[in-house]
Amino acid sequence: MNTPSDALRESPLESDLVTPAVIPASRRFYWSVRREFWEYRSLYLGPLAVGALFLLGFLIRTIHLPAQIRAASALNPMQQQELFEQPYTFAALLFMGVIFVVSVFYCLDALHGERRDRSILFWKSLPVSDLTTVLAKASIPLLILPLLAVVLTVVTQLLILLISSVVLLASGLSVTTLWSHLPLVQMWLMVLFHMVAIHGLWLAPVYCWMLLVSGWARRATLLWAVLPPLAIGMAEKIAFNTTHFAAMLGRRFGAGPEDVPFTTGHMVMAPLTELDLSKFLLSPGLWTGLAVAAVFLAAAVRLRRYREPM
């Protein structure tokens, strides 16, 4: 393979000319997120199906709606408010729950599936870094699904408002009673806050832990995600007769940071005050949680880099 020296000198120039434009990291990230939706269609099909089912149920229930409105005038204002808000609150809670379940199952498989079917060997043959891939996967439960839940809640609530209004008008009733009792925009802001604060930030260590387990375990990711925390809680109880770890987990899933009224049911409808927001943002629990989440993610990136497919 004798190459003339002229050709040697030319070749770097040539290759510079044909070097295609550099692909920005944001584009790789965007397409990596897209491919998650190709692979895990349940991410949007699940919530959509639940939404459709809810609407169907609501449609059947509207038969009683005119009678309900007529009876409502006899109730006191508080009861009226509750009665009218009920389906809207229920829709919001429904999507919160569905998104949580979908997120859990997604996280437990996100880094496991590609190793199981060895397609990681294909993904790794492309110039997309492990960091980009893991961050794209983490963005699904932390950002994309919460926002999807907000959008679905808004759309569903508008649809049930439309259905109710049509039914009321058809039965010759006024829609003003109904409309005046629905603080929809406020409700949407609450849902947005809840999804971003709770699912995106407060539950981040939980989702990232599950991602890490899915990148590490050979099988039974659900067991590996659940058993170690249980074991730690039990060991603590036996060794020190304390329950700090279990209490911490309980706060993570149930109440939210201390002193912030985060229990989902009340949370949604309670008006959001600035005090709650600043309390939440200043709570040490939030920031330790985020730090732990970052550590889990870093470990997941490292695992993806070092591990060979199963």
Add this chain to the structure above:
Amino acid sequence: MACIEAHGLRKAYGAKIALDGVDLRVEEGRILGLIGPNGAGKTTALNAILGLTPYQGELKVLGRDPWTDRDQLMCDVCFISDVAVLPRWIRVSQALDYLTAVHPRFDRAKAEGFLARTTIGHASRVRELSKGMVAQLHLALVMAIDAKLLVLDEPTLGLDILYRKQFYDSLLNDYFDRSRTIILTTHQVEEIEHVLTDVMFIHRGRIVFSRSIEELESRYFEVSVRPEQVAAARALKPMYEREVLGRNIMLFDRVDHQQLTALGEVRTAGIADLFVAVIGNEAGNQAGDTPGQRQGAGR
């Protein structure tokens, strides 16, 4: 510049040594066959070259350290590790979209051109394709990437002969252009023989044989020795001897062609014959040194 350069490449999995000081140099524009028995370290060596596994020793691929510089390296290097690693859920059109978006050197029109020659539809999912079609699809995607180095690790394992032949034909005709480098491993040595420019044998984590095909063809001959010439032939120190249907077949290295013709029918030694000779001798030597090590060392 050498495409790949390695000095004292080592890799151990616990007590098992997968690579035991590999030195190798692959020039640009070569098609190298890396051949070795199961567990010899082929895949580990390729994984090190592709930055899929950390290693000890010195290794440069296209002038870069494959482990630390992996993300940049993957713009210029492409690989097919094993058959059927394309995700089963992906649609052909999605694979094309994704590669177009993330790979700076992917030429979508080219890939579509390759696919047009097959029966693969753009709307099909990988899981709906036969194993041979998946290999065709993967090859079409990879050949549309203007990479400097292509690594193929058992890309045709389990495919039938038609697909295998087609695979290597299109690799040679549509892809290879003497500026690219290709490394491939396979168990079907005979099928890739005409494709290669260089060959290396790897055994127990070491490169035990490394020649260009021209060298191979001018140096190694196999002689089907006539019975009355056996003693004379043995005097010329064949590197390997086997018996087939009562005839002694001997493999000679650098023995004058005229001399060999006097002994019997002469033909160029195939890679498979050489492989058996070299690895057989290696195994024999090792077994002689330390009895019982043979079973223990197989990974």
